[in-house]
Structure formats: structure tokens, C-alpha cells
Amino acid sequence: MPVAYIPRTKELYSEFKPYRWVDNTAAPIPWTPLNKPLKECRVALISSGGIMYRDQPRFHREDASYRRIPKDAPREDLSIWHFGYQTADAEKDPNCVFPLETMRALERGGIIGALCDPAFSFMGGVYSARKVRDELAPQIADELRRAHADAFFLVPA
């Protein structure tokens, strides 16, 4: 059965004032069709799992910054900081939340045209959805344009 995360979050944070969940159910959904087959697309990867590369600054709470991770980064160059999920398995193998090696394999196998360089990560435990929408997302959109991304793949933690 799919886990009901909204009631569980309410329970976990019950001492705080009620959260205003994003509700887009009445809003029109933005839509851009792919203009070529996936195997010709440059795909950009982002994970909200809080991955850092080498000595990039560690994330912290209420941090809407993001990190650029070189697409060929070896596993040993990655580390993780996040307060909202059990990170033990991701620390053993970051591909659990940041499938960088996996996407490289898909590129080699011709499933995607190319994996964009760099890949990105941010720390998804940001309280303010407004901050993510108005600050982080436009910066990422600029990065994707610079990387000539044809498609954007988001993996949560």
C-alpha cells in the first residue's frame, strides 16, 4: 500500500504550526512535450538527496542551494548530508538517491542520448516551497539551458 506521507509528516512535526501543503490540484499543469526520441535527448539529472562533491560546502537546514556534480564523478568523491531520510544506504551507494552511475550506464547503452554535465543535487528538506519555486527552480532552469538539456529527470530521496 502506498505510504501516506502527509499524515505521517503532520504527526512527526505535530508540535509545529500546521504546514501549508502545496496544492496544485486546481491549477493548470505546465506541459512541454519532448521534441525528439529519448535516445537522442540530453538528459539532466537532479537529486534532492543532499549529495556533495569533494569539498563542496555541506548542506544545512533551510538550505535552498544546489551543487554541481561532474557527470563522471567517482563514488568516492561524493558525500551526503540530509536530515529527512535514513542516509545509511545512500552513503554506501549514492546511486540509491542519485543514480549518476546508473545514468552513465543508460548513456553508454544508448537509452538516452547523453547525460548532461554537470548533474545537480540539492537538499530537499527545505520548509519553504516558495523558496524552492522562486529561488532554486529558476537557477536550475538557467543551468539546464546552459547545459542544452532536452529533458530533466528528478529523483527524490
Place this chain on the structure above:
Amino acid sequence: MVEAAGIPTLCMTSALDITRSVMPPRAVFLNFPLGHQAGKPNQPELQRRIVTDAMRAFDTITTPGAIVELPYVWDPNDRAWEEIDYTKGWMPARPPKEAADQAETERRARWSAKP
């Protein structure tokens, strides 16, 4: 946001209720515990199958707001994780701040010492 800026997007999710409220243009739902959305550690075959199947949704989703479910089961012999994921007591205790800051200083020093 990014979709509106002209780049097609696809997101994975393990939180169906949240996704149904946010209504991203394309979503792929995989019922795995938090922290494992792209697979299990050191199982590259499974990770590849999950991500390949997820990426297919770029072709198969033609209606904005559609959510495709992937047919993977975390562990047929362990449904208990669904009861405890993201509940009180599920997260291990965090290390004390001093220990975490020390580990962070060491991490930064390790990398700045390398050529």
C-alpha cells in the same frame, strides 16, 4: 517551473499523496522506502531496470499530471517498512553537533589536501 520554462520534466516519487497534490507534469511512482527511490545499494542491475523503466515515461506519458507506477516490490517478505517509514522513532539519533562538525572539517581537509 522548469516545465513552464520549456524543458520537459519527469520526477520519481515514493510519496503518492504528496505527488497527487503537487501534480507535476510527469511522475513515476515507486513504492520503496525513503532513501531508495533509485534502487537498493550495490545492486546496479536493479538500479538500471528501475531508472530505465522510469525514463520510459518520457515517451509513454502524454497527459500532463499522469502518474505511472513501477512494478517493483521492495521485499515480498517485508511489508513492515510501510508501517514505520517516516514515523516517530524511525530516524536514528543524529550525532552530536561537535562530532558532525568535526567530521565535516575532516571531509573538507581531506579534499583540499589532494592535488
